[in-house]
Amino acid sequence: MPRVPASQENVALAAEILRRGGVVAFPTETVYGLGADALNAEACARIFAVKRRPHFDPLIVHVRGIGDVGALTTAGDDPRLERLAAAFWPGPLTVVVPRRDIVPGIVTAGLETVAVRVPSHPVARALLEAAGCPIAAPSANPFGYISPTTADHVEQQIGAEVDLILDGGATPHGVESTIVDLSGAAPVLLRPGAVEAERIEAVLGLLVRPVRKEPVTAPGQLDSHYAPRTPLELLDGRAGPAAPGERAGLLAFRAPEPGVASTYARVEVLSPRGDLREAAARLFSCLHDLDGAGLSRIVAEPVPSEGLGVAILDRLGRAQAKRRV
Numbered sequence: 001m002p003r004v005p006a007s008q009e010n011v012a013l014a015a016e017i018l019r020r021g022g023v024v025a026f027p028t029e030t031v032y033g034l035g036a037d038a039l040n041a042e043a044c045a046r047i048f049a050v051k052r053r054p055h056f057d058p059l060i061v062h063v064r065g066i067g068d069v070g071a072l073t074t075a076g077d078d079p080r081l082e083r084l085a086a087a088f089w090p091g092p093l094t095v096v097v098p099r100r101d102i103v104p105g106i107v108t109a110g111l112e113t114v115a116v117r118v119p120s121h122p123v124a125r126a127l128l129e130a131a132g133c134p135i136a137a138p139s140a141n142p143f144g145y146i147s148p149t150t151a152d153h154v155e156q157q158i159g160a161e162v163d164l165i166l167d168g169g170a171t172p173h174g175v176e177s178t179i180v181d182l183s184g185a186a187p188v189l190l191r192p193g194a195v196e197a198e199r200i201e202a203v204l205g206l207l208v209r210p211v212r213k214e215p216v217t218a219p220g221q222l223d224s225h226y227a228p229r230t231p232l233e234l235l236d237g238r239a240g241p242a243a244p245g246e247r248a249g250l251l252a253f254r255a256p257e258p259g260v261a262s263t264y265a266r267v268e269v270l271s272p273r274g275d276l277r278e279a280a281a282r283l284f285s286c287l288h289d290l291d292g293a294g295l296s297r298i299v300a301e302p303v304p305s306e307g308l309g310v311a312i313l314d315r316l317g318r319a320q321a322k323r324r325v
């Protein structure tokens with residue numbers, strides 16, 4: 001079993017594996033990442049193989065701090081980057097900036113930009129320090145499937161194919177980083193995530209929100225993503241009872257009416273007290289549990305479309321899309 005507790009010794013072991021071109025799963029404050037040395041193209045190729053991820057889907061590069069960013073991008077002195085870094089790093093914000101040639105093409109999927117973030121999770125930070133290289137890391141799930149928020153999720157999905165899993169417990173935010181594209185004149189919100197867009201706009205001014213990007217350069221933007229294997233339907237309002245004899249699952253934001261809940265084979269409540277932060281942290285775990293419960297379908301109730309709710313609704317909307325990839 002390549003799964004070990006994220007002790008200091010094991011972080012050092014993981015760093016050694018990364019320096020030798022291996023792949024290591026590790027916790028971040030958002031979800032578990034599947035990391036490789038970002039400057040080693042061959043090592044990064046293994047990430048794509050393990051995830052069965054298409055090569056048009058670029059990776060996020062994780063670094064220790066703003067001081068590491070100048071080596072990867074020509075935008076090191078972009079005042080917008082400096083303002084965002086001061087406000088949100090370390091933390092769950094990713095910026096897309098023009099890349100330098102040192103970044104391998106496989107990392108950026110041939111794009112002229114690179115996505116960079118500074119994680120705040122102590123294990124991720126310790127690993128970056130010990131490895132001494134930037135770490136390219138997508139979420140540690142098979143392509144298109146639900147993102148992992150525990151070492152269990154990683155082990156069940158790709159455990160046999162990674163060199164090591166650092167177990168640092170459940171990830172605190174539970175949804176991925178917010179991605180802002182700074183490569184053009186106006187900043188663009190590419191993916192809603194753990195930092196609410198409103199907070200970024202308070203620092204940067206209005207963000208452009210693309211309706212749909214063509215061609216798809218960011219798979220976070222593919223319709224079908226974050227998807228359980230069980231068909232999922234995102235409702236407009238509260239769920240009614242399941243059909244008699246049906247083995248359905250219910251993903252509710254707050255506790256459902258007992259009369260409704262009792263008609264479902266399995267019920268997961270994101271946040272009994274209606275807290276979006278708690279709901280985000282539990283989202284992928286609840287989806288994993290429902291997907292493993294042998295259900296014929298899952299119905300999901302919407303969460304309020306504000307703050308973190310926007311990221312949650314984004315993931316649920318993609319979870320319901322028919323798989324096309």
Ligand code: TXA
Nearest residue numbers: 030032033058059113114115138139176177218219220
């Ligand atoms: O919270 C997170 O961001 C997690 C943890 C592990 O850091 N990582 C993560 O990675 O969510 P991944 O690969 O699952 O999602 C990265 C997203 C993808 O949608 C990818 O297309 C986009 O970032 N991306 C990466 N580089 C990009 C670029 N140069 N331009 C546009 N989008 C980019």
Ligand code: MG
Nearest residue numbers: 138139140147
């Ligand atoms: Mg992902």
